[in-house]
Amino acid sequence: MNNLTLTAPAKLNLFLHINNQREDGYHELESLFTFLDFGDELEFNLTNDNQISIIGDTNNIKTEDNLIFKAAQALLPFKQTEQGVSIGLKKCLPMGGGVGGGSSDAATTLLALNSLWQCHLDLNTLAEIGLTLGADVPVFINGKTAIAQGVGEKLNAVEIEHKWYCVVFPNVHISTAKVFTHPDLPRNTPKLTSQWFMENTSNDCEALVKKLYPEVEKTLQWLLKYGPSRMTGTGACCFVELDSEQSARRVLSELPNAWQGFIAPSHAVSLAHRQLASWLKE
Numbered sequence: 001m002n003n004l005t006l007t008a009p010a011k012l013n014l015f016l017h018i019n020n021q022r023e024d025g026y027h028e029l030e031s032l033f034t035f036l037d038f039g040d041e042l043e044f045n046l047t048n049d050n051q052i053s054i055i056g057d058t059n060n061i062k063t064e065d066n067l068i069f070k071a072a073q074a075l076l077p078f079k080q081t082e083q084g085v086s087i088g089l090k091k092c093l094p095m096g097g098g099v100g101g102g103s104s105d106a107a108t109t110l111l112a113l114n115s116l117w118q119c120h121l122d123l124n125t126l127a128e129i130g131l132t133l134g135a136d137v138p139v140f141i142n143g144k145t146a147i148a149q150g151v152g153e154k155l156n157a158v159e160i161e162h163k164w165y166c167v168v169f170p171n172v173h174i175s176t177a178k179v180f181t182h183p184d185l186p187r188n189t190p191k192l193t194s195q196w197f198m199e200n201t202s203n204d205c206e207a208l209v210k211k212l213y214p215e216v217e218k219t220l221q222w223l224l225k226y227g228p229s230r231m232t233g234t235g236a237c238c239f240v241e242l243d244s245e246q247s248a249r250r251v252l253s254e255l256p257n258a259w260q261g262f263i264a265p266s267h268a269v270s271l272a273h274r275q276l277a278s279w280l281k282e
Contacts, residue, residue, distance in 0.1 A: 002046040008108035009039040010099040015201035017189040038264035043088035051084040057091035071109035079117035096173035098233030107140030143273035166251040
């Protein structure tokens, strides 16, 4: 089979604790990642020119700077075929929104080309390659709801209840680097004990981001009408957890025109992994 279409799913950080800043500048953190059945669409078509090309919603990013291209390049030493690939991208996730769009695209590229190019790498090896592209990429390679620790590379799968989410993007683009280098960012949250509960967690980036970007605070306040609201990652996307699709649709229908949003259920296994497993069975 010479073509494959996968969804690069959104992720939510249901909480994000920053425990420490290491001497090398990286932050040690603890975060609960889950995946939503919504994301960018990537279509992979093998070609006979042995080139890597990307078409579609590239947002004028130079090819050599695109994480999709970098992910494909990273697999070149392992591919067992002379074929290249054309990758069509349909963006549905906001850039700079904290839902993992770029990292998810990169991870999905690694998963797809590992099969199409017959690289036969296991997930641990793909995750090691992914970590060179971004701290969140291994989470998407792993593809399971998990608590991430260290700099994001230590993953422990956990079982959580499936919920519906309404995710709101207040059209503010946030620099992750700006947040993580800011002197006001908390960096000393105690590590989780074996007995932890969601109500005892938070997003350590939230207070700082609200101060730097008032539109994020406005979004979180608006969502409070429907339930406890929280920011994902370093923002700007904010979310509220809901019990049903009907409840999620009602929140989305009342969304102010200045903001974008989407609804989706969470799933213990990422949509890309489920789609790939189905494709491999064909």
